[in-house]
Amino acid sequence: MASIAGMRNPSAVLYGPGKMAFEDRPEPEIEDPHEVLIRIAFVGVCGSDVHFWKHGGINASGALDSGLIMGHEASGIIYSIGSAVTKVRVGDRVAIEPGAPCRRCKQCRGGFYNLCRDMKFAAVPPDSHGTLTRIFRIPEDFVYRVPESISLERPPGECVVVMGSGTIGLLCAAVASVFGAHRIMLVDVLDSKLEFARKYLDCETFKLDINATVEENSEALLKILDLDGVDTVLEASGAASSIDTGITILRPGGKYVQTGLGKPKVEFPIVTLSERELMVRGCFRYSSGDYELATSLLVKELIKVKPLISSVSPFEETSAAWDKTARGEGIKNLIRERRRECPAKWWREDYKE
Secondary structure (H helix, E strand, O other): OOOOOOOOOEEEEEEEOOEEEEEEOOOOOOOOOOEEEEEEEEEEOOHHHHHHHHHOOOOOOOOOOOOEEOOOEEEEEEEEEOOOOOOOOOOOEEEEOOEEOOOOOHHHHOOOHHHOOOOEEOOEOOOEOOOOEOEEEEEHHHEEOOOOOOOOOOOOOOEEEEEOOOHHHHHHHHHHHHOOOOEEEEEEOOHHHHHHHHHHHOOEEEEOOOOOOHHHHHHHHHHHHOOOOEEEEEEOOOOHHHHHHHHHOEEEEEEEEEOOOOOOOOOOOHHHHHHOOOEEEEOOOOOOOHHHHHHHHHHOOOOOOHHHEEEEEEHHHHHHHHHHHHOOOOOEEEEEOOOOOOOHHHOOHHHOO
């Protein structure tokens, strides 16, 4: 595999399952006065990255033939700005919202830009390249500095059950706690995940018995909670048994949100859904205001994410970080894009070598 030494813009390019190369791709240039260039600092490993690494994507046969720069969970430093940029300055540390919509379609104008059919989302085949590169370009309104202060409203307390205690499930539970959930339970099939959840959130946990029926698991879970049904279920695993259990434990009129992705088609307990008049909602990536809210929660230290970081791998070991996540090791594994010439002030003390 090629060395990145001497490359001006080293990039991790995927050509198919298990076929990744480091290449010196051209640095992007500002084409619109509202665009910024970002010097990438860290890129988180997502489950979708692993799926592309192992299987070449989802129904994407041939889509990687010309190569795709991977990565979309990124942070970095503002490297250059367009002439009309006012939101950020060169040197600002920023989180990156990794997708720019068309801004013109019905979904965009209606406030649901996450559903834009022409969304240019990082690392989506065939030609929307990602953030595992040195320099990344995006409009200024899709990068976020740490805000000074944002007020939050807290709704009345509810009992919330989160199915799946990976990174998404843990953060869903953490946010539910900030917004006033009276009681939170994390559900998983792995003891190690549940042990981490108890330490991280000081919450209740339940191990789903893979040999038990949905009814048996649901009865045991509700017995621990001493409830006839829970108010809200956030499903973050995508597993069929988890989905079924999540629907089954809801009270009449309860709320169910599907955040995890699994098989394209699974059996769904539609009779329970109808008889209890449940409110069911899907969840695609994120929506307007989510990044502002997330950064404000971090600034106020209402949610701590450092404990979630299990490992930080150098850029040269990108595929090893993907494999680590594929094996279920750790909670969130990061890839560090760092070169010797980076000014030390760009990097938090926590990650200095």
